[in-house]
Amino acid sequence: MPDTPSPSPAANALWGGRFAAGPAAIMQEINASIGFDQRMWRQDIAGSRAHAAMLAAQGIITEADRDAILDGLAQVAADIESGAFTFATEREDIHMNVEARLIELAGDPGRRLHTGRSRNDQVALDVRLWVRDAIDALDVQSADCMRALVAQAEAHAATPMPGFTHLQIAQPITFGHHMLAFVEMLARDRGRFADCRARLNECPLGAAALAGTSFPIDRHATAAALGFDRPMANSLDAVSARDYAIEFMAAAATCAANLSRLAEEIVIWMSAPWRFVTLSDAFTTGSSIMPQKRNPDAAELVRAKTGRINGNLVALLTVMKGLPLTYGKDMQEDKEPIFDTADSLALCLAATAGMVRDLRPNVEAMRRWAGEGFATATDLADWLVRVLGLPFRTAHHVTGRLVAAAEAKGTDLAGLTVAEMQAVEPRITADVYSVLTVEASLASRVSYGGTAPAQVAAQAQAWRERLG
Numbered sequence: 001m002p003d004t005p006s007p008s009p010a011a012n013a014l015w016g017g018r019f020a021a022g023p024a025a026i027m028q029e030i031n032a033s034i035g036f037d038q039r040m041w042r043q044d045i046a047g048s049r050a051h052a053a054m055l056a057a058q059g060i061i062t063e064a065d066r067d068a069i070l071d072g073l074a075q076v077a078a079d080i081e082s083g084a085f086t087f088a089t090e091r092e093d094i095h096m097n098v099e100a101r102l103i104e105l106a107g108d109p110g111r112r113l114h115t116g117r118s119r120n121d122q123v124a125l126d127v128r129l130w131v132r133d134a135i136d137a138l139d140v141q142s143a144d145c146m147r148a149l150v151a152q153a154e155a156h157a158a159t160p161m162p163g164f165t166h167l168q169i170a171q172p173i174t175f176g177h178h179m180l181a182f183v184e185m186l187a188r189d190r191g192r193f194a195d196c197r198a199r200l201n202e203c204p205l206g207a208a209a210l211a212g213t214s215f216p217i218d219r220h221a222t223a224a225a226l227g228f229d230r231p232m233a234n235s236l237d238a239v240s241a242r243d244y245a246i247e248f249m250a251a252a253a254t255c256a257a258n259l260s261r262l263a264e265e266i267v268i269w270m271s272a273p274w275r276f277v278t279l280s281d282a283f284t285t286g287s288s289i290m291p292q293k294r295n296p297d298a299a300e301l302v303r304a305k306t307g308r309i310n311g312n313l314v315a316l317l318t319v320m321k322g323l324p325l326t327y328g329k330d331m332q333e334d335k336e337p338i339f340d341t342a343d344s345l346a347l348c349l350a351a352t353a354g355m356v357r358d359l360r361p362n363v364e365a366m367r368r369w370a371g372e373g374f375a376t377a378t379d380l381a382d383w384l385v386r387v388l389g390l391p392f393r394t395a396h397h398v399t400g401r402l403v404a405a406a407e408a409k410g411t412d413l414a415g416l417t418v419a420e421m422q423a424v425e426p427r428i429t430a431d432v433y434s435v436l437t438v439e440a441s442l443a444s445r446v447s448y449g450g451t452a453p454a455q456v457a458a459q460a461q462a463w464r465e466r467l468g
Helices: 025-031 034-057 063-082 094-106 108-112 119-155 175-200 219-225 235-240 243-270 297-320 329-358 363-370 377-388 392-409 418-422 430-435 438-444 453-467
Strands: 160-165 168-174
Touching: 034 063, 034 094, 034 119, 034 219, 034 329, 063 094, 063 108, 094 108, 094 119, 119 175, 119 235, 119 243, 119 329, 119 453, 160 175, 160 363, 160 438, 168 175, 168 363, 168 438, 175 243, 175 453, 243 297, 243 329, 297 329, 377 392, 377 430, 377 438, 392 418, 418 430, 430 438
Parallel strands: none
Antiparallel strands: 160 168
């Protein structure tokens, strides 16, 4: 959105005296962004209010002009809010649409508003404000999703389920422990968004087209008025930087990937033979020809939207790659992927929180499978080390031979007799059976961050207090 003089009231006079004819229809179509950037109207008006107040404080415009501008902007905001505002394609973007209507309402004071700024720093400001608002909204949603996970963790701190590596049953864990893993992931996602927010919270307003302005503006005042920590220190960087948007979209892509992992697990858990969880009609659909089906469509769509969010990130990275300083119209292509990323992630977070609250674990099925696949083999190896004093590698070898013996017999480890175990390691005693149950395995994992029910309950309580 390159800098232009303030428009005259005529609809096709955006470019002032330099151009004698209007653009071709196709040029107008490719050039206009109002179809999507109208979403930034609140940010655009907020920036204009701060700019008008600063201009008056610096004596660049009169207080009467400021008041007329602020009154006009209030009316523009009311018109947009009510749906009475008409967005015109020929005015290209949100900035010119707002300014043109302001001039209609306020006259010459409205024409003074653009003093000391450009559409280049104006759009840079609007996008920063919009992304900042999006981060704040997504943070609230992420915290809500974490609360849903914590509630399940508290309810199922001691509910056994199989833990997997390579999608093969590995060791018993608890369902609550599994839920808390995703709490930790979302906490890191919130941290990435918070880091992004801190870095983007510098104000580009006042950088003008690219070189600053000769008017005695107060950039610190506008930065403070808009909630920024400081003005950006380099005018070239101020109008051309979009790395904060890339960082936002990278954080969103990471968050979406984490949500997709949970969505994939819900899909697996709902399938035969596991049937670990069920979802109600609220988050599933049926089949047009198979009446027995309950499809986890919400989870599948959360999983799929990760690709869409990843694509948005790649799109903006590609737009910015090799783009010379400062502003190029290429940057108009930043908004749609930014908006779509925020919308898609917000929907994924809402759907995930809803599914987590809705899902009902099948405790019996999870308990049954928790002991399958020789899941207590590591507990046996640990017992050999702890009680018999075997080096772990030796214990690992002995346990492997016992697993092979149990597999040949068609039983689990607890199904071997003491004599059968002693044929492999003569010092084994009947005490070994004390560690070969799922419950014993769970209770033994008392290391910090482990799956012992007491550990899970403590971690869930800590998160409950932290999240409020």
